[in-house]
Amino acid sequence: MKIGLITHLFPSQRDPHRGKFMYDQYRAMRSIPGAKVRLLVPTPRAIPGTERWKLNNAPLHQVSITDERVIYTSLPKRKRPAFIQRQLSSALVQKLQLESPDLIHIHWLYPDGLAIPEIKKLNIPVVLTIHGSDWYKSLNYPELMPLLEESLKAVDFIYCSGPQLKEDVLERYPYLRDKTDIIYNFIDTDYYTVPTAYETFRALEEIEWKEQQTHALCVANIREEKGIDILIDAVEQAVNNPEFQAVDAGQPLLVHIIGIQEEGPYLEHITNALLERPDLPIVLHDPVAPEELKKYYQAADFFLLPSRSEGFNVSLLEACSSGLPIVATKVGGNHLVVRSHHTGKLVEANDADAFANALISVRSSLEKFNPKTIRKRIVEEFDLSVLSNRLSEQYRKMVK
Numbered sequence: 001m002k003i004g005l006i007t008h009l010f011p012s013q014r015d016p017h018r019g020k021f022m023y024d025q026y027r028a029m030r031s032i033p034g035a036k037v038r039l040l041v042p043t044p045r046a047i048p049g050t051e052r053w054k055l056n057n058a059p060l061h062q063v064s065i066t067d068e069r070v071i072y073t074s075l076p077k078r079k080r081p082a083f084i085q086r087q088l089s090s091a092l093v094q095k096l097q098l099e100s101p102d103l104i105h106i107h108w109l110y111p112d113g114l115a116i117p118e119i120k121k122l123n124i125p126v127v128l129t130i131h132g133s134d135w136y137k138s139l140n141y142p143e144l145m146p147l148l149e150e151s152l153k154a155v156d157f158i159y160c161s162g163p164q165l166k167e168d169v170l171e172r173y174p175y176l177r178d179k180t181d182i183i184y185n186f187i188d189t190d191y192y193t194v195p196t197a198y199e200t201f202r203a204l205e206e207i208e209w210k211e212q213q214t215h216a217l218c219v220a221n222i223r224e225e226k227g228i229d230i231l232i233d234a235v236e237q238a239v240n241n242p243e244f245q246a247v248d249a250g251q252p253l254l255v256h257i258i259g260i261q262e263e264g265p266y267l268e269h270i271t272n273a274l275l276e277r278p279d280l281p282i283v284l285h286d287p288v289a290p291e292e293l294k295k296y297y298q299a300a301d302f303f304l305l306p307s308r309s310e311g312f313n314v315s316l317l318e319a320c321s322s323g324l325p326i327v328a329t330k331v332g333g334n335h336l337v338v339r340s341h342h343t344g345k346l347v348e349a350n351d352a353d354a355f356a357n358a359l360i361s362v363r364s365s366l367e368k369f370n371p372k373t374i375r376k377r378i379v380e381e382f383d384l385s386v387l388s389n390r391l392s393e394q395y396r397k398m399v400k
Helices: 020-030 051-056 081-099 112-120 145-154 163-172 174-179 197-207 228-239 242-248 265-276 290-299 314-321 352-364 371-382 384-399
Strands: 002-006 036-044 068-072 103-107 126-130 157-160 180-182 214-219 253-258 282-285 302-305 326-329 344-347
Touching (some): 002 020, 002 081, 020 036, 020 314, 020 384, 036 081, 081 145, 103 112, 103 384, 112 145, 126 384, 157 163, 157 174, 163 180, 174 180, 197 290, 214 290, 214 314, 214 352, 228 242, 228 253, 228 265, 228 352, 242 352, 265 282, 290 314, 302 314, 302 352, 314 326, 314 371, 326 352
Parallel strands (some): 002 036, 002 103, 036 068, 126 157, 157 180, 214 253, 253 282, 302 326, 326 344
16 A cells, blocks of 8 residues: 655754654554555745755655655745645645555645645545644635635545544534544654653753752743743742742752744743743753653653643653653643543643642642553553554555
């Protein structure tokens, strides 16, 4: 079975952290018995010599020599979507006509999904995965939505990365229900494991974290939907709480936020908030490669995710697979990962008071959490082998 995987978001040697979960999807597809996967990465043209051009032309991360970028002309901020659709469709169809795959799996409704109507003219079954931001951000562009609806009508099967996302899509287009299902993100649980005491010590040493502190980790890009402002307010409340101060005296808390710092008003707001409160134990880190990020999970004591919205968060899975207790919000698929007090605490989104109370509770009882118990269900339900089996069943049904 020849499978074409199309995704514009994929790690490169220059930017290995970007879209690393797509690399896991790629690996899961390649492990399907009898499958031959060809990866096509739609990549917009950029002005030669610019940073964008360097990123767009960097070699892809650990792929086959037959996998490649597909260059097309695009425009920023979803301007003139019909033009983008023509350019992207032409570039992809030209490649696919030579490949003649048995099935195509497209990730992201925008921009990749724009090419579905033209690809369907090749009489090839097409699966689409919608991840969340590609749906919710597109709703703000009236000129774009009719084109995306055309793609949703034409595609053979749709996966949504979480239950709320699925319901939101079907609320707008109820006639898609018979060909829409949920598929969660998956991770390599053999890679993200509960560290030994020695591995934790080595990780602390390598990333230069003090052993005499309690380290909370948040892996999230600096965007409003990730709720970093809520986290800042919650940490301020926590450190001023007498109960927390009593627990925190011997091993003071330090919160580490790792993610892309996207230029704009929100990043400026977060930066100013931290400058105004220099005593808050919060540090912003630039994104790191997956092999480096693993060290941060090994060194951390617990994990924080204050999101306002999510599809199905991969970092949450990685943290749980590494045995970390969780404080997160009840958005997206988070409730499927943090199910009981054995894993951590879930609170309502946009509630800094509730998040602060949950943070204090988990920080005060870290010794009660069993890392192996936290990890166990992630291995059983969200390992890449589960994804491979799920995709294999769907692919063979469609090809047959």
